[in-house]
Amino acid sequence: MAAATIALIEGDGIGKEVVPEGVKVVEAAARAFGFDLKWDRLDWGCDHHARLGRMMPQDGLDRIAGHDAIFLGAIGWPTVSDVESLWTLLMPIRRNFQQYVNLRPVRLFEGVSSPLANPGSIDFYIVRENNEGEYSEVGGRMFPGTDQEMVIQDTVMTRFGCDRVMTFAFELARKRKRKLTSATKSNGIIHTMPYWDERFRAVAKNFPDVATEQYHIDILTAHFVHRPSSFDVVVAGNLFGDILSDLGPAVTGTIGIAPSGNINPERRFPSMFEPVHGSAPDIAGRNIANPIGQIWSGAMMLEHLGAKEAAQAIVTAIERVLASGENLTRDMGGTASTVAIGQAIADAVSVHPAEARRHG
Numbered sequence: 001m002a003a004a005t006i007a008l009i010e011g012d013g014i015g016k017e018v019v020p021e022g023v024k025v026v027e028a029a030a031r032a033f034g035f036d037l038k039w040d041r042l043d044w045g046c047d048h049h050a051r052l053g054r055m056m057p058q059d060g061l062d063r064i065a066g067h068d069a070i071f072l073g074a075i076g077w078p079t080v081s082d083v084e085s086l087w088t089l090l091m092p093i094r095r096n097f098q099q100y101v102n103l104r105p106v107r108l109f110e111g112v113s114s115p116l117a118n119p120g121s122i123d124f125y126i127v128r129e130n131n132e133g134e135y136s137e138v139g140g141r142m143f144p145g146t147d148q149e150m151v152i153q154d155t156v157m158t159r160f161g162c163d164r165v166m167t168f169a170f171e172l173a174r175k176r177k178r179k180l181t182s183a184t185k186s187n188g189i190i191h192t193m194p195y196w197d198e199r200f201r202a203v204a205k206n207f208p209d210v211a212t213e214q215y216h217i218d219i220l221t222a223h224f225v226h227r228p229s230s231f232d233v234v235v236a237g238n239l240f241g242d243i244l245s246d247l248g249p250a251v252t253g254t255i256g257i258a259p260s261g262n263i264n265p266e267r268r269f270p271s272m273f274e275p276v277h278g279s280a281p282d283i284a285g286r287n288i289a290n291p292i293g294q295i296w297s298g299a300m301m302l303e304h305l306g307a308k309e310a311a312q313a314i315v316t317a318i319e320r321v322l323a324s325g326e327n328l329t330r331d332m333g334g335t336a337s338t339v340a341i342g343q344a345i346a347d348a349v350s351v352h353p354a355e356a357r358r359h360g
């Protein structure tokens with residue numbers, strides 16, 4: 001098989017520390033299972049902005065449109081406004097490459113303690129709409145700086161956009177426990193959210209074998225805390241999905257381990273894999289950031305590329321290292337460094353590929 005070409009963007013802050021650990025582990029797994037990867041390293045981010053006045057080159061998207069995947073660390077640094085840094089790099093990639101599914105697994109691992117006294121077994125997916133909704137460029141400001149100052153930001157929901165992400169979620173649910181939860185707020189947001197519910201019911205008709213439930217986002221956050229083990233697949237619009245995908249991992253102990261795939265299911269464009277967490281300027285450069293979110297994102301990338309055994313070997317290695325309790329970063333109650341935990345997982349992948357294969 002020809003080598004898969006990966007656009008590698010460390011980005012900013014702890015992205016520069018966790019990405020090398022992600023690459024180390026992905027390389028170890030790829031090597032163990034005979035999968036060839038070519039990394040195209042791109043220095044895009046806030047340093048690039050400081051030097052050249054933009055987050056990525058003008059033809060940046062064209063340069064990576066033909067790549068097989070994008071492996072991203074984190075974007076954002078206090079020297080550049082979030083609107084500038086995120087909306088000229090992260091968002092254009094998500095949108096122009098039609099990565100309309102943001103897939104975010106939530107799992108409680110042995111060895112990591114949940115803040116809940118009795119968490120039960122937690123293992124579900126959040127399917128977040130990733131291209132429209134509340135994250136919209138429609139709106140504006142009038143009468144700036146005056147007493148009449150006003151701002152409007154419109155939420156955009158399309159039939160096409162709702163149906164395609166919901167269809168993905170139903171198909172995922174069908175491969176799992178056949179249960180799909182939808183996040184709504186149709187009692188307060190009376191145009192877009194009833195429409196979301198309407199499309200959910202319409203798409204559900206194509207999946208009569210999948211049980212459905214719908215909750216308003218306020219009570220759903222309470223259910224995430226009170227009975228996280230009851231969820232299997234949760235589908236949500238852009239903003240609710242964003243919030244739930246920090247809350248879910250927090251309930252499993254730390255958002256430091258949480259991965260995500262920004263997926264273009266049709267594979268017309270590359271998909272992008274990045275941790276759920278941000279660039280964390282407060283702890284950047286100290287070798288204490290948790291690299292597992294990045295490493296697990298690497299496993300999702302390998303799976304997407306068809307290297308299923310290599311992907312499973314990484315997840316198994318993460319399980320093993322966490323369960324041993326010896327390599328926990330600060331957010332998990334330990335003192336291990338970023339590099340130490342990355343190395344431990346890479347070692348576990350290289351030493352036990354055959355065993356990992358059996359587990360898969």
Ligand code: IPM
Nearest residue numbers: 076086090242245275276278
């Ligand atoms: C995420 C992040 C981004 C989002 C921010 C950085 C714009 O929080 O990937 O969850 O809200 O999508």
Ligand code: MN
Nearest residue numbers: 242243246276
């Ligand atoms: Mn977020």
